[in-house]
Amino acid sequence: MRKLSGLILFLPLIELVLLIAMGAAVGFLATLLWILATGIWGAWLMRTAGPNAMARAQRDMARTGRGEVDGLGVAANFLGGLMLLLPGPVTDLFGLVLVTPFLRRLAFGAWLAGRLQQVVVERGGMGGGPFDTGRPGSGNVYEGEAEDVTPRDPRDRDRIEHDDRRR
Template identity: 45%
Template sequence: MRVFLLLFLLFPILELALLIKVGGAIGVLPTLLLVIATAILGSVLLRVAGVATAWRAREKMARGELPEEEMLEGLLIAVGGGLLLLPGFISDIFGVLCLIPFTRRLLVAKLRQRVAEQAMRQRAFADDLAARSGRTRPGAARPNVLDGEYERHD
């Protein structure tokens, strides 16, 4: 949580510092034109890639399959387009990485792996809680519990 807060506060400072550095190197007007061009490019790529992903998702649903890959790609396209619309060069780099099909597929694979690991941790935690409380899911193996009474004789 603290890392995200630090990044949230540090990111605009880094973006501004890089804009000033680039503006000092190539001039103010070319820097502004570059920022505007990346915003226009982001909106065009967002529209084109989003429509293509929507068509692939529609084709999968027509075949009776779930379009989970297309949904994740659509999410990354939206994030990438939004990052390109933001003024700054660091956000543009991350936005382009989200919009390039090769890197987007790598990000989707990594995201699916993280989601699967998180689901496995949650499932293990839920199974542990259920075993402790004596409740189990239907079809799940019941824990080995020996029930008995004892008396202590001194």
Template identity: 40%
Template sequence: MRIFLLLFLIFPLAELYVLIKVGSAIGALATILLLMLGGIAGVLLMRLAGFATAWRARERLARGELPEREMLQGMLMAIGGGLLFLPGFISDALALVILFPPTRKLLFGALTRRIEARAQRQRAFHEDMQARSGPQRPNVIEGEWERRDRDQ
């Protein structure tokens, strides 16, 4: 919950501070042009990344494989494009860090490890709950019966 406080309160204030400092250093018109250029680049990047990710995912699906790597790469590219689209220089710097291939590879590895660890925890929790509830038995009603024919 604290991360949302940081994102919604402190981050815009920091962006505004940097915008004012850059605007006073290079001028208002140049700052606005840089922000517009960043927004256009972000939109174009999101479109290109979306098409490229969809194409690679379709190829993997055609081979009968799951496109989990392509989906995560596409998600990182979309986050980078979205950060470029946001007005501000801090978000543009974060976007460039995400979009730079070596750092994106590091982020991809960290994200993959985190997803695998979370899946392991959920699997362990599920198996623990099954062990606590005992072995699963089908619904069986035990009893005795005897056959009585009408003839006898």
């Protein structure tokens, strides 16, 4: 969380430095046109993300009987449009990733893989269940068929015993 707040605080400074570098590399007019084009595209995306999704859902409903709205896609297009509306190469890059479905899936998959790896490393393995003590082989293992296992007392469903009547 601290990294994110630091990024948000320094993002305008980073954007300004990158815009100046971009202006020096490709020229002032090209940089200005880039800012205007991405701003117009972002405003258009923000305005049309919801209505386009609703129209697509209505068409699907009329054709197939099932109309579904991709809420995550609509939110990603709206947020991507907002990022494109803000001037600067970093926010434009984030906006482009959010707006393009292939890049969005790729970035989300990479983020999810990183989070999963972090969880596995923190817990020390793939365990972490309610009965996991952290030692290999420390859990109870019950083998057999479901109909072989009966509750000991109907009021005590947590305790089970093996039913030998079927053998």
